[in-house]
Amino acid sequence: MATVRRDERDPVGEQADTRPRPSDDTAMTSVADYYAGKNVLITGATGFMGKVLVEKLLRCCPQVRALFLLVRPKAGQSMQQRVDDMIKCKLFDRVREDDAHFHRKIVPISSELTEPGLAISPEDADKLAACVNIVFHCAATIRFDEPLKHAVQLNVIGTQQLLGLARRMRHLEAFIHISTAYANCNRKHIDEVIYPPPVEPRKLIESLEWMDDRIVQDITPRLIGNRPNTYTYTKALAEYVVQQEQDKLNIGIIRPSIVGASWQEPFPGWIDNFNGPSGVFIAAGKGILRTMRANNDAVADLIPVDVVINLTLAAGWYTAVHKPKTALVYNCTTGGINPFHWGEIEHHVMSSFKRNPLEQAFRRPNANITSNYLIYQYWILVSHKFPALLYDLVLRLTGQKPQMMRIFNRLHKAISLLEYFSSQDWEWNSENVNMLMAQLSPEDRKTFNFDVRQLNWPEYIENYCIGTKKYVLNEDMSDIPAARQHLRKLRNIRYTFNTVLVVFIWRVFIARSQMARNIWYFVVSLCFKFLSYFRASSTLTN
Ligand SMILES: CCCCCCCCCCCCCCCC(=O)SCCNC(=O)CCNC(=O)[C@H](O)C(C)(C)COP(=O)(O)OP(=O)(O)OC[C@H]1O[C@@H](n2cnc3c(N)ncnc32)[C@H](O)[C@@H]1OP(=O)(O)O
Numbered sequence: 001m002a003t004v005r006r007d008e009r010d011p012v013g014e015q016a017d018t019r020p021r022p023s024d025d026t027a028m029t030s031v032a033d034y035y036a037g038k039n040v041l042i043t044g045a046t047g048f049m050g051k052v053l054v055e056k057l058l059r060c061c062p063q064v065r066a067l068f069l070l071v072r073p074k075a076g077q078s079m080q081q082r083v084d085d086m087i088k089c090k091l092f093d094r095v096r097e098d099d100a101h102f103h104r105k106i107v108p109i110s111s112e113l114t115e116p117g118l119a120i121s122p123e124d125a126d127k128l129a130a131c132v133n134i135v136f137h138c139a140a141t142i143r144f145d146e147p148l149k150h151a152v153q154l155n156v157i158g159t160q161q162l163l164g165l166a167r168r169m170r171h172l173e174a175f176i177h178i179s180t181a182y183a184n185c186n187r188k189h190i191d192e193v194i195y196p197p198p199v200e201p202r203k204l205i206e207s208l209e210w211m212d213d214r215i216v217q218d219i220t221p222r223l224i225g226n227r228p229n230t231y232t233y234t235k236a237l238a239e240y241v242v243q244q245e246q247d248k249l250n251i252g253i254i255r256p257s258i259v260g261a262s263w264q265e266p267f268p269g270w271i272d273n274f275n276g277p278s279g280v281f282i283a284a285g286k287g288i289l290r291t292m293r294a295n296n297d298a299v300a301d302l303i304p305v306d307v308v309i310n311l312t313l314a315a316g317w318y319t320a321v322h323k324p325k326t327a328l329v330y331n332c333t334t335g336g337i338n339p340f341h342w343g344e345i346e347h348h349v350m351s352s353f354k355r356n357p358l359e360q361a362f363r364r365p366n367a368n369i370t371s372n373y374l375i376y377q378y379w380i381l382v383s384h385k386f387p388a389l390l391y392d393l394v395l396r397l398t399g400q401k402p403q404m405m406r407i408f409n410r411l412h413k414a415i416s417l418l419e420y421f422s423s424q425d426w427e428w429n430s431e432n433v434n435m436l437m438a439q440l441s442p443e444d445r446k447t448f449n450f451d452v453r454q455l456n457w458p459e460y461i462e463n464y465c466i467g468t469k470k471y472v473l474n475e476d477m478s479d480i481p482a483a484r485q486h487l488r489k490l491r492n493i494r495y496t497f498n499t500v501l502v503v504f505i506w507r508v509f510i511a512r513s514q515m516a517r518n519i520w521y522f523v524v525s526l527c528f529k530f531l532s533y534f535r536a537s538s539t540l541t542n
């Protein structure tokens with residue numbers, strides 16, 4: 001079994017390791033000083049975490065020489081257009097304030113990670129081989145329903161190819177791979193080690209080459225075994241593939257849990273996608289999602305994106321400067337240090353969206369999570385399907401296209417894929433993370449803060465919800481009074497609807513059936529008796 005030992009930081013007895021060791025001077029450099037004059041290569045820079053990584057490097061390590069971003073053309077946009085759009089976004093406002101010409105440090109390189117040779121031109125590959133000092137590999141498919149072939153192609157073969165390129169880099173000091181804390185979610189306790197892979201990646205890759213898509217689809221459940229999806233399965237394989245290079249490269253592996261909006265930087269609550277909990281929060285805030293399967297008492301292992309990026313940069317520094325003998329794994333999680341539970345998340349998300357409502361909510365936000373399958377199915381029927389049918393009926397009657405049932409079907413698919421992670425909890429060891437924190441200077445501990453003991457969850461969740469409103473939905477905060485007014489209107493509609501329903505039931509059952517009338521009189525007389533008893537006893541005590 002190939003496992004990763006914790007860094008012993010003992011340079012003695014390393015005959016096999018020919019890589020240069022750090023001098024005392026370099027070991028003492030601060031994180032920002034280390035990145036000064038360095039050429040950094042980043043994959044997945046256009047993604048959620050990649051963008052935050054680029055921003056933080058430019059803002060807090062302003063002496064960095066160049067950032068080479070491997071980007072592919074997409075949706076009719078060239079790679080250059082995509083990078084231009086990316087750096088225009090609000091996330092980069094603080095960097096722009098500090099240095100209006102920061103874009104000069106960004107060098108986009110056209111690359112498609114699923115193509116042979118990463119589809120990098122020979123000239124670009126030579127340039128990278130000659131100058132890159134540190135690689136951050138963030139790119140991956142994070143979809144939970146990705147067909148196995150594609151997930152392997154990108155997450156495993158793409159990683160292998162990048163490692164091949166890294167081996168050619170003459171001045172490479174560190175290779176940092178972003179994995180996930182759920183790569184080994186088939187275990188309950190997860191140490192900072194690389195576990196044996198579920199299958200030898202080479203054998204799997206060879207088999208997938210000749211199998212057609214139908215066969216692959218059929219055998220996927222058997223292959224992934226007790227992992228919930230191809231994403232976690234291929235991320236586990238990728239870790240193993242990265243580990244195979246530990247004799248040749250200085251490697252660090254970061255395993256974040258559920259990455260959420262930023263905690264502090266560049267500003268609280270920054271988020272730009274529907275992945276993971278963000279989509280659930282938005283659907284609940286819009287009043288669409290009323291129930292979800294989750295365990296109230298299970299730890300919700302959210303981790304703010306800026307924490308992950310701070311840890312990643314610090315790990316890059318540590319790996320390059322201290323050159324650990326084996327690849328170090330960092331479990332970047334909150335559960336063991338500052339636990340917060342799904343039940344608490346539900347409470348704070350709901351109250352936050354009541355204070356700061358989203359525009360044009362479908363219903364008042366009121367979602368309840370439950371681990372009980374029957375209760376869940378009941379609420380799906382009563383609170384999702386029935387209102388959707390009713391709404392679509394109204395749309396049809398007014399000559400419009402029905403849409404609510406379609407939205408709910410997509411939502412049900414999304415939440416069914418997430419419930420595996422919200423219905424149970426895991427224990428992650430974080431010794432390497434603690435070790436890394438202890439290695440930082442007090443100044444670096446502030447600039448590259450990943451100490452989640454200081455995280456105030458209610459405040460974080462409030463900023464997260466506001467962040468989904470501002471940055472994902474692009475809603476204006478000045479519209480909050482109108483949104484509150486809309487919620488009041490929805491509440492009045494609900495009261496009216498409930499009253500009409502009661503009157504209707506009364507008319508149909510009470511007024512028309514003798515037996516219902518008898519029951520009704522019995523209930524009313526019981527209430528009267530109770531009231532008179534209550535009055536009499538309170539008169540006596542007075
Ligand atoms: C108050 C309650 C508290 C309890 C709260 C519990 C939260 C419990 C979170 C656990 C979270 C674990 C996270 C593991 C941690 C990793 O390791 S990381 C990677 C995380 N990866 C992901 O989250 C990817 C999951 N997403 C997917 O796989 C795909 O988006 C889906 C869900 C299969 C949908 O695929 P699709 O149908 O092809 O289409 P896509 O365009 O992607 O999205 C379709 C619709 O689904 C919606 N959608 C997408 N993602 C989501 C989502 N997460 N939620 C809702 N809707 C979504 C989109 O908004 C879109 O809606 P429309 O705009 O069309 O109306």
Ligand SMILES: NC(=O)C1=CN([C@@H]2O[C@H](COP(=O)(O)OP(=O)(O)OC[C@H]3O[C@@H](n4cnc5c(N)ncnc54)[C@H](OP(=O)(O)O)[C@@H]3O)[C@@H](O)[C@H]2O)C=CC1
Nearest residue numbers: 044045046047048049112113114138139140179180256259
């Ligand atoms: N988000 C989360 O909750 C968590 C994420 N992680 C890990 O963090 C990393 C980053 O995740 P995140 O930022 O959320 O993911 P995103 O989906 O936001 O970003 C993925 C990035 O990978 C790039 N990419 C995808 N396919 C290719 C390809 N074929 N060729 C080149 N580039 C490609 C995307 O580029 P493009 O813009 O062109 O599509 C994008 O830049 C991943 O490795 C993920 O496994 C780990 C734990 C949790």
